[in-house]
Amino acid sequence: MxxxxxxxxxxxxxxxxxxxxxxxxxxxxxxxxxxxxxxxxxxxxxxxxxxxNASAQALARNSSSLVGLVVHDITDPYFSCIAAGVTRVAEEAGLVVVLGTTGRRPEREVELLSTLRAHRARAVVLAGSRTTDRVAQSRLAAEIDAFTEQGGRVACVSQAKLGTDTVVPGNRAGGRALARSLAELGHKKFAVLGGPSELVVARDRLAGFKAGLADAGVAPPVVINGAFTRDGGYEAALQLLSSKSRVTCVFAVTDVMAMGAMAALRERGVRVPEDMSIAGFDDIPTLRDTVPALSTVRLPLEQMGEIAAGLVLDAGGDEARTVRVAGEVVLRASTAHN
Amino acid sequence: MxxxxxxxxxxxxxxxxxxxxxxxxxxxxxxxxxxxxxxxxxxxxxxxxxxxNASAQALARNSSSLVGLVVHDITDPYFSCIAAGVTRVAEEAGLVVVLGTTGRRPEREVELLSTLRAHRARAVVLAGSRTTDRVAQSRLAAEIDAFTEQGGRVACVSQAKLGTDTVVPGNRAGGRALARSLAELGHKKFAVLGGPSELVVARDRLAGFKAGLADAGVAPPVVINGAFTRDGGYEAALQLLSSKSRVTCVFAVTDVMAMGAMAALRERGVRVPEDMSIAGFDDIPTLRDTVPALSTVRLPLEQMGEIAAGLVLDAGGDEARTVRVAGEVVLRASTAHN
DNA sequence: GCGTGGCGGGAAAGCGCTTTCCAGCGCTGC
DNA sequence: GCAGCGCTGGAAAGCGCTTTCCCGCCACGC
Missing domain, CATH: 1.10.260.40 (lambda repressor-like DNA-binding domains)
Structure with missing residues (x-):
């Protein structure tokens, strides 16, 4: 051999x-x-x-055929859908996708970016959600600068004040529209299962939701923060149930959290939607198969991955471009009139 | 810049x-x-x-820090779990994962392997399921040879007579054990929603299931083949319902197919498990949140990814190693006594 | 005192490509 | 008839590293 x-x-x-x-x-x-x-x-x-020999070519040409993709957790349908979109576009362009997972640790994001820089990746799609942690953000920004200095391109999915190309889902608008739709169903007392307070995505969705309730003249929601995962949603829901609040409708800031919350409700014998309405955000594919079907705000996840990859692959000017993607309220069986 | x-x-x-x-x-x-x-x-x-500069290092050392991972569809929880296991191990070893998706096209698998060879990837994990297509298989085998000739290592997840290291789930044994458990519940008339007949995994599970039924002295099942996807399961279930067969229990050869089948049953007003019991195979994480909870054969998916990555990363001898992973029958709410 | 061996440092030869630069050649245009 | 041009082919200079080989130095043992 x-x-x-x-x-x-x-x-x-x-x-x-x-x-x-x-x-x-x-x-x-x-x-x-x-x-x-x-x-x-x-x-x-x-x-x-x-x-x-691709390494030799990369060396001689001073540019490789690698595209980085950084996600928090590839088993999370939100990320795997985006990943599918990114890989499709990259593969069509004859490029190769390098997958990095952070496990939600901001410093991992920086490490990965540095590795990708070492490999002279020609572009990177950052699909993690930004935090409000100043230190982490500035380190990330520095690493992004280093990467672009070298001629690499970076795009983020979800908003980031990082001066890169960005695909921005309408988190705030989606949350707002959802709140209004739910208020129209007659609900008066809401709870929100929010993600960790430092996550920008979570904050935006929450803020939008609050604004929507205000629009409808409904009292502000009870807010319970939990981890940005299925189990986080589960825990948050339990906490909600054990609190005194008598809410009739709960909004989990991601579908994954909503699934966890539904499991908690089910265990506790709370019927959805008879006793409690529930809605999520993202419209991950697995939602099709929950019972009752979960109401949500649909985001075209795969397409978002494709757009991000597109941004990052066609050279574009020096200007940072932003593509907005609207969320669409989808009411299903998990939300009922009150 | x-x-x-x-x-x-x-x-x-x-x-x-x-x-x-x-x-x-x-x-x-x-x-x-x-x-x-x-x-x-x-x-x-x-x-x-x-x-x-990683390319320069790779060139000078004649070995890169890339590990390939080839899957059919990264949005399928089966694959994303395996991917998570592989990336975890690879990242711990300071390596970088290159993700390739085939969209279930065998020739893509060959292409990807060739690309990976060009990049001098030091190892590759092939997580696609093997087919019985002779031509495709031999082309793949040739490409694998070329890859190993070059000093790269290859491991497959799921059985493959390809002479590589392999992680083999107990498909046959799992199917058999499941059949026996279901027969014990008193069911007499079974259907199997099988995958495409050329997929080895699907065949093995089916064969095991048939053997289990035979063990229990139950008549052979009605078999309906469909695509190896959620929609394939959905279609197959519809076909089953429109046929005359009066079965009381259906086994879908993957959980993903089972989810599709459950959706079909639900739409047609067939209650699970009262009117029909249903079971899957794999125990993908999303199963936790289906209603009713799906009975299945549990495979430690993430761990399988880890094992495969482990095999492929520590040099090992020239001998092809095989690690068997047992499936464990898990009966949940979707299967009831008959 | 001098051969020996071990050790830290540097020069330089690659690794497998790409790309610049030059040589040769057959045309055209004056 | 010849400068000038466009075109094809080859020689060779890198690209940024690793690693071999060699050199000088010091501590030893005899």
Whole structure:
């Protein structure tokens, strides 16, 4: 084993041409090569099973074919959908996706970016949600600068005041619209299961929701913060149930949290939607199969990944571009009239 | 922008040492360097924000820090769980994961492997399910050979007669055990929603299930084949309902298919488990939140990813190793006595 | 005192490509 | 007839590292 790899030099020699010619044939050089030589090179390359060494190419060209993708947790449907979108676009462009997971640790994000920089990734999509932690943010910003200085491009999914291209879901507007729809159903007493207070996404959705309630002349909601996960939603719901508040409708700031919350309600014998209405945010695909079907604000997750990848791949100007993606309220069986 | 990248040479010059010394300091060379020089190098590297060029390192060392991961569809929880396991192990080992998705097209698998070979990935985990398509299989085998020839390692998740390290879930045994458990509940008339007949995983689970029924002295099941997806399960279930067969229990060969089937049953007003019991296979995390909770055969998906990554990362002998992972029958609310 | 061996440091030869630069050649235009 | 041009092919200089090889130095043992 470990038969040494076929190199361009071997192909060239075998075909009786120079290294330069072989290189020109086997890669879309601007230079023309006569059909005869070209054929010969192609044939011998094929015959020898030649595969160019990507590292060498990257080194010589000073640019690689890697695209980074940084997510918190790939098992979370929110992220895996975005990942699907990003990989689709990247693969179509003949690029290769490097997947990094942070486990929700901001410092991991910085580490990953640095690794990606080491690999001279040509672009990175950051799909983690930004925090309000000043220190973490500034370190991240510094790393992003270093990355772009080197000629790499960065795009974020979800808002980030980081001066990068960004795909911004309508978190605030979505939350607001949802609140109004729910108020129209006659609910008067709301609870919100919010994520960790330092997450911008969570804050925006909450703020939007509050604004929507205010629009409808409804009292502000009870807010319970929990982890941004299924179990976080579960815990938060339990906490809500054990509190004295008599709410009739609860909004979990992500679908994943809402699923956890529904499990908690079910366990405690609280019927959805008869005793309690519940809604989430994102419209992850698994929602189709919950019972009752969960009301939510639909975000085109895969498409968001595609857009982010698109932004980051076509050069664009120096200007940071922002693409807004609207959320659409989808009322299903988990929310009823009150 | 595009301020040229800090190179080792610059660090060396700045620190007043040779290239060799700088290299030795900044990477775990076996050679010792005096503390004084070492300090100086480290300090200037830090100060200049030096990040080694991974491509150059890969080229010089003739080995990269890339690990490939090939899945059919990253949004499928089965694969995303495995992916989580693989990335965890890879990241701990300081490696970087390259994610490739095939969309269930066998030729894509070959392409991806070739790309990974171009990148001199040091290892690859193939998480797609093998098919019985001879041509596709032999092309894949050839590509795997080429990859290993080059010193890369390959591991497969799910059985593959490909001569690679393999993590083998107990598909047959799991199917068999499940069948027996279900027969014990008193069911006499079964249906199986099988995947495409050329998928080995699907076949094995089906075969095991049939064997289990035979063990219990129950008649063979009605078999309906559909796509290996949620919608495939949905369609297959509809087909089952419109057929004349009066079955009381249905086994979908994957949880994802089972979820689709449950949706179909729900739509048609067939109550689970009162009118029909249903069970799946895999125990994907989302199962926790279906109603009724789905009976299944539990596979430690994330762990399988970890094991595969482990196999592929620690050198091991030339021998192809096989790790068997047992499935455990988990009966939940979706299956009832008959 | 001098060969020996161990050790820290540097020069330089690659690793497998890309790309610049130059040589040769057949044209055109004066 | 020849300067000038466009075009194809090859030689060779990198790209940023790692690693071999060599050199000088010091501590030893005889």
């Amino acid at each position: 470990s038969a040494r790899q076929v190199t361009l030099a071997e192909v060239a020699k075998q075909a009786g041409v120079s290294l330069a010619t072989a290189s020109r044939v086997l890669n879309g050089s601007t230079r023309q090569v006569s059909e005869e030589l070209s054929d010969r090179v192609l044939r011998t390359a094929e015959q020898l099973g030649y595969v160019p | 595009s301020a040229r990248q800090v190179t080792l040479a610059e660090v060396a010059k700045q620190a007043g040492v040779s290239l060799a010394t700088a290299s030795r300091v900044l990477n775990g060379s076996t050679r010792q360097v005096s503390e004084e020089l070492s300090d100086r190098v480290l300090r200037t590297a830090e100060q200049l924000g030096y990040v080694p």
